[in-house]
Amino acid sequence: MSITVKDVEHVANLARLELSEKDKELFTEQLNSILEFAEKLNELDTENVPPTSHVLDIKNVVRKDEVKQSLPREEALRNAPSQEEGHFKVPAIIE
Amino acid sequence: MSIIEKSIREIHTLLLNKETTVSELLNTAWSRIEETDNKVNAFVTLNKENAPRRADQLEQEIADITDVDDLPILAGIPGGIKDNICTQGMPTTCSSKILSGYKSPYSATVMKRLHAAGAVPVGKLNMDEFAMGSSTENSSVQLTKNPWNLNYVPGGSSGGSAASVAAGQVVFSLGSDTGGSIRQPAAYCGVVGLKPTYGLVSRYGLVAYASSLDQIGPITRNVEDTADVLQAIAGYDEMDSTSANVPITNYREALTGDIKGLKIAIAQEYMGEGIDSQVREVIEQAVKQLVSLGAEVEYVSLPHTEYALPCYYLLASAEASSNLARYDGVKYGIRAEGVKDLLDMYKKTRSEGFGDEVKRRIMLGTYALSSGYYDAYYLKAQKVRTLIKQDFDNVFAKYDIIIGPTAPTTAFKIGEKTSDPLTMYLNDICTIPVNLAGLPAISIPCGFVNGLPVGLQIIGKAFDESTVLRAAHAFEQSTNYHKQRPTL
Numbered sequence: 001m002s003i004t005v006k007d008v009e010h011v012a013n014l015a016r017l018e019l020s021e022k023d024k025e026l027f028t029e030q031l032n033s034i035l036e037f038a039e040k041l042n043e044l045d046t047e048n049v050p051p052t053s054h055v056l057d058i059k060n061v062v063r064k065d066e067v068k069q070s071l072p073r074e075e076a077l078r079n080a081p082s083q084e085e086g087h088f089k090v091p092a093i094i095e
Numbered sequence: 096m097s098i099i100e101k102s103i104r105e106i107h108t109l110l111l112n113k114e115t116t117v118s119e120l121l122n123t124a125w126s127r128i129e130e131t132d133n134k135v136n137a138f139v140t141l142n143k144e145n146a147p148r149r150a151d152q153l154e155q156e157i158a159d160i161t162d163v164d165d166l167p168i169l170a171g172i173p174g175g176i177k178d179n180i181c182t183q184g185m186p187t188t189c190s191s192k193i194l195s196g197y198k199s200p201y202s203a204t205v206m207k208r209l210h211a212a213g214a215v216p217v218g219k220l221n222m223d224e225f226a227m228g229s230s231t232e233n234s235s236v237q238l239t240k241n242p243w244n245l246n247y248v249p250g251g252s253s254g255g256s257a258a259s260v261a262a263g264q265v266v267f268s269l270g271s272d273t274g275g276s277i278r279q280p281a282a283y284c285g286v287v288g289l290k291p292t293y294g295l296v297s298r299y300g301l302v303a304y305a306s307s308l309d310q311i312g313p314i315t316r317n318v319e320d321t322a323d324v325l326q327a328i329a330g331y332d333e334m335d336s337t338s339a340n341v342p343i344t345n346y347r348e349a350l351t352g353d354i355k356g357l358k359i360a361i362a363q364e365y366m367g368e369g370i371d372s373q374v375r376e377v378i379e380q381a382v383k384q385l386v387s388l389g390a391e392v393e394y395v396s397l398p399h400t401e402y403a404l405p406c407y408y409l410l411a412s413a414e415a416s417s418n419l420a421r422y423d424g425v426k427y428g429i430r431a432e433g434v435k436d437l438l439d440m441y442k443k444t445r446s447e448g449f450g451d452e453v454k455r456r457i458m459l460g461t462y463a464l465s466s467g468y469y470d471a472y473y474l475k476a477q478k479v480r481t482l483i484k485q486d487f488d489n490v491f492a493k494y495d496i497i498i499g500p501t502a503p504t505t506a507f508k509i510g511e512k513t514s515d516p517l518t519m520y521l522n523d524i525c526t527i528p529v530n531l532a533g534l535p536a537i538s539i540p541c542g543f544v545n546g547l548p549v550g551l552q553i554i555g556k557a558f559d560e561s562t563v564l565r566a567a568h569a570f571e572q573s574t575n576y577h578k579q580r581p582t583l
Binding site: 003007008011012014015016017018019023027030031033034035037038040041042043044046049050051052053054055056058060061062063071075076078079080081082088090091092093 | 197198200201292293294307331332333334335336337338339340399401402404405406408409416420423424425426427428429430434435436437438439440441442443445446449451454455457458459461462465472474475476477478479480481482484516517531532533557
């Protein structure tokens with residue numbers, strides 16, 4: 001399985017990354033070499049092997065369903081690059 | 096010997112006997128950092144404002160105690176924290192441009208536990224961006240150097256954490272280990288690094304890279320200190336959905352110095368092709384040492400070892416691509432200027448904020464999870480992970496621990512491997528299988544090759560940190576490698 005510059009453009013879009021032409025070429029080459037290396041896994045017959053879903057035999061931890069104070073709004077907004085009237089501010093979505 | 100070169104227990108006794116103070120300890124750490132960090136570049140942030148306040152508070156607490164047993168073991172001990180562990184009141188940047196200036200509104204559970212145990216965090220330590228790398232060269236902040244030779248890398252991704260301990264700047268540090276990121280830099284810098292069993296130490300507040308593999312652990316100059324730091328941070332946490340509710344043993348009691356009859360396996364795959372011949376010789380010497388202490392050593396096979404590396408890179412990248420989706424320029428971090436719409440903002444922000452290695456892994460992970468490729472890559476890798484775990488189960492049915500080198504070579508030169516990611520990835524070949532199986536493992540100093548330290552890796556059964564620490568301690572007590580210090 002070999003990936004092309006077009007595949008890299010498609011994946012970059014899914015990953016919300018913008019790549020320069022030079023980066024596209026470089027990533028195509030590097031991802032191909034990593035994926036070629038990953039082909040090694042196909043040497044193994046895993047037909048009847050269950051996938052690992054959790055590495056240890058432990059159950060998910062759940063907290064008690066209790067009402068608690070949440071992070072204060074100003075604290076939650078403090079690190080936002082742009083905010084207004086208690087909201088995160090982003091470019092307009094609707095024309 | 097500088098006061099912070101002493102062990103945690105020794106410092107504790109000095110504090111109890113009023114032969115030193117918390118402020119003196121902190122000032123010694125500051126002086127050493129000032130004297131050496133322009134060469135090593137381990138720290139990305141210094142906790143100059145809060146640490147002295149904390150020291151004063153601890154001084155008061157020490158003055159007020161009536162029973163010496165009430166003084167927690169880490170009281171006043173200066174420690175450094177890897178910059179992917181959330182610390183309220185200090186920046187947490189993961190050495191990434193995208194999080195520059197970010198201050199977490201809360202502290203990680205390990206920070207709360209260190210606080211309760213009395214430790215003084217002196218600052219945040221450099222790392223490979225988002226913990227992705229094996230040399231700390233992927234940091235967007237600075238290049239950390241190996242204290243043993245400033246032309247060499249300190250290892251990664253907890254390179255800053257290992258270098259600061261090796262340089263005598265702090266008594267201990269915390270790192271995180273996803274594929275070897277505590278053990279490999281510990282080996283390169285000649286210090287002790289422990290990756291605990293998955294689930295033993297809470298990951299709440301650790302900025303996630305690959306959630307099913309990440310684990311926080313201590314880096315120190317001797318095994319006894321590792322046991323003390325682990326004791327402080329280990330334990331169940333309802334804030335971490337993967338936390339293990341298991342009884343926590345007394346790790347210090349495990350340090351008996353006696354390993355007579357301990358059944359040790361050496362994985363032949365960790366000693367074969369790809370391992371530097373001089374590193375192999377040092378490990379063989381360490382094996383003889385363990386035998387002389389009464390351990391029974393035999394060669395075994397972990398047949399799926401050669402598949403661990405591709406398996407890891409697919410799984411870790413897939414999890415990273417998902418975890419790093421949250422950096423979109425909305426809630427925190429930087430935001431690109433001059434964007435035309437929301438999608439453009441996401442793309443430009445992420446492209447400007449992430450470095451090349453992070454982008455490469457996000458791309459690989461997104462591809463492996465994308466429609467049509469999930470079964471071929473992600474699911475296949477999860478099945479191979481099961482086989483790797485079964486390899487360990489089979490060996491541990493008969494043996495107490497598995498040993499081998501921590502890394503295939505000693506530290507490499509700065510810039511030597513940056514252009515070839517695949518060669519860089521090979522560096523983690525001895526550590527990665529352990530993360531895939533969720534097991535505990537330690538790296539301890541066991542010799543030198545051309546003036547650079549070599550690490551011995553000791554792997555244990557799940558939640559059997561005690562046996563890992565016992566074996567490591569017994570070896571350490573019978574050798575002097577851990578007492579050697581780099582000249583800076």
